Amino acid sequence: MKQLRIMAAVLIGKAVLALSRLWGNQGTVLPGYWARKVYPSILKELSAGVKKETVIVTGTNGKTTTANIIAHILRENGETIVHNAAGANMITGITAAFVAASDWKGRSRYDYALLETDEANVPLLLEEISADLLLITNFFRDQLDRFGELDHTIDLIKRAVDGSAIKLILNADDPLVSCFAQESGCEAYYFSYDANAYDQNDSQENREGRYCMVCGAPIKYEFFHYAQLGKYYCPNCGNKNPQADYRASDLLMRPFVQVSVNGNRIQSNLPGYYNAYNILAAAALADHLKITPVIIRQAISSFRSTSGRMESISVGDRECVLTLVKNPAGFNQLLSAFANDGQEKNLVLILNDNPADGRDVSWIWDVEMENIMREDRHIKKIYCAGQRSGDIALRVKYAGWPQDEISIAGDIKQGIEKSLRDNSELIYIVCTYTALFKTRKILMRLKNSGYSPKNRYESPLSEH
């Protein structure tokens, strides 16, 4: 009887998937929704069929890239995996991934399950899935609308793993993550960056974790890698970074990350400190899964970031770099990546406030926007667009940019075209989540139509 229900759920799920694809959707959530309607325990049943291990990747920043790197390493090692798509990281999206990866009888065809999910979703997921490993990248303030405050979320995850056999892979440099294992009592492995040339003595970016998670006293830092990540200690109770099992040394960013993880020299195609952590986390987890250093090294060097995390699209002779930002840490990382890159550029900042973007746009005031004024960032012009173009323009104004030199459009298409007509060859387009897809579509249409800003060719988009 149970077997019949599983088959029915999988069949319905697969049918919905086929239909969604027929209608041009990716079908990353709906198949899961319908499969669960038919048989609510479907995820429990399908996830029990994972042959080797089930891995959950969570944290505020970098979980998508980290999970994508791990997926790439596993595939390069010849493994079959279930991996939920970016943006489909709630329980229905994860169910959909299992439905798609199973055969029509609901039998498993996968060695590993690699599940990326939001912090607040981890407890729910653990109710249905028995996971072997939980990787936590970091805890930054994010997703305020949906989950309330950070402390509460951390507490929920702690309670969910408490007493279970799950092993933790944790960031030893993040005081909010690293003290996690002590209270949960789980077996934990840590990754950490050694001191290096990119560290700073002070961090203005983020105040998370400036107080000891154990005793509440202010903690002190010897140095910061970025935001609250660094070498810390509590003068009151002695709480400090745990001993690292995976040590990253000799970091170079030119601008792409090169680093040695326990002596394994890795060269990547990803820029910035945030990616340095994604690479380290992925390498640590892969090593834990007994993948060889050679495979890890080769897989990371052949990994390229996908789907607009940072994507380059050329329109005529304009190079447009499309970037997703969703919180101050990500925005700050982008602005510091401009430092000393030697390239003159225009910025297009597109801010939307749909639920998926976060309805509250207050976070833009926590961005160190004043950095746009620095000469070594080489920013020539700034354009603002999107549903909250006024708010982002205001932030730019109060960062010190002359207000008459801020170009504002409510309409994204209009904002992009304006920026393309300007004579800068390099344009960084910084978008929140829902603006990203729209922007990408607009750029692809312009690119494919042969739009050339130089020839004052009338844009095909303005024709009605």
Next chain:
Amino acid sequence: MTSFIIAHLYPNLMNLYGDRGNLICLQKRLEWLGYDCRVKSLDIGDEWNFADVDMIFMGGGSDREQSLVYDDLQCKKEELWREIKNGFPVLFICGSYQLLGSYYLTGQGFKMEGLNYFDFFSEGGPKRLIGNIVVEVKNNNETYQVIGFENHGGYTYFNDTTLRPWGKVIKGHGNNGKDHTEGIIFNNLIGTYLHGPLLPKNPAVADFFIRVMMARKGINIDSGCLTDKIENYARQQVLAKVMKIKS
């Protein structure tokens, strides 16, 4: 050159959701008017001297942080109340607004004492009050629409009916989602649930504080001598969006 100092209370504990936008705003506007303005952080254990500062600002924090602040304020509370009664300019947001009342009973049943300056209390409600908010306030004898965002689990109720709410809720929830009141105003103190960039989006409120700070130094300024082109655009954009939505 005349210079101003704004005290930012407990910036490491009480600074949620872009609250520092308010300080950036006051600092920049004073700078554009030709004055110098510095922000001075006062943390737990620091000494205060009211003679050295021109205004006090405190943002929101989590429950745990709020109670640390309450403990530290014990030895300063009498002096702060005396200054508030004397018309010292003060802006308290979210958690720090709740601290001005008698207590805050959280949804988990944890009771945090307040400074008891005013006879109002806050308690956890059935759901967090979240969303864009428009409040009508009296500013400089004119009606002004204050635009912002609120996100609070505490519902605030006034026992003392002579207390003046800061304004009337046009869209959104305000103090408790029921009586259409938002915040509190007393002399030159404003307490409010509008977190994040309250002052940049509402330059008339920023200028209210600036005028008070100046008057206390014997300087008079005309309001509206700064160009608020982008401010007005941002206000119209949000108003158009918010007023369309059924409440």
